Amino acid sequence: MAPIGANPNPNPNPNPYLDIEKIRTEITMAHILDYYEIELTRISQNHLAGCCPIHRGDNSNAFHVDLEKNLFHCFTRCGGGSIFDFVMKKAVTFV
Numbered sequence: 001m002a003p004i005g006a007n008p009n010p011n012p013n014p015n016p017y018l019d020i021e022k023i024r025t026e027i028t029m030a031h032i033l034d035y036y037e038i039e040l041t042r043i044s045q046n047h048l049a050g051c052c053p054i055h056r057g058d059n060s061n062a063f064h065v066d067l068e069k070n071l072f073h074c075f076t077r078c079g080g081g082s083i084f085d086f087v088m089k090k091a092v093t094f095v
């Protein structure tokens with residue numbers, strides 16, 4: 001018997017319009033770069049580099065994107081991660 005107050009019919013996805021896995025598999029770093037109109041230089045088949053769009057530093061190679069793994073990394077100070085990390089870091093940057 002379920003404890004008092006427990007949801008008897010828990011929904012694993014309470015918001016059917018927000019499917020994180022669907023977003024993770026369908027939205028790529030290329031989409032994110034297009035959305036934010038970020039222009040980078042191709043440095044190899046699957047790697048791009050350029051100025052960091054998060055902290056907007058002047059190091060022209062601080063920001064790298066791996067298009068195959070859908071990851072980014074800023075070697076100056078922003079760190080890196082997935083598309084979700086990028087959008088969150090970009091959202092809290094106000095300088």
Ligand SMILES: [Zn+2]
Binds near residue numbers: 052079
């Ligand atoms: Zn940065």
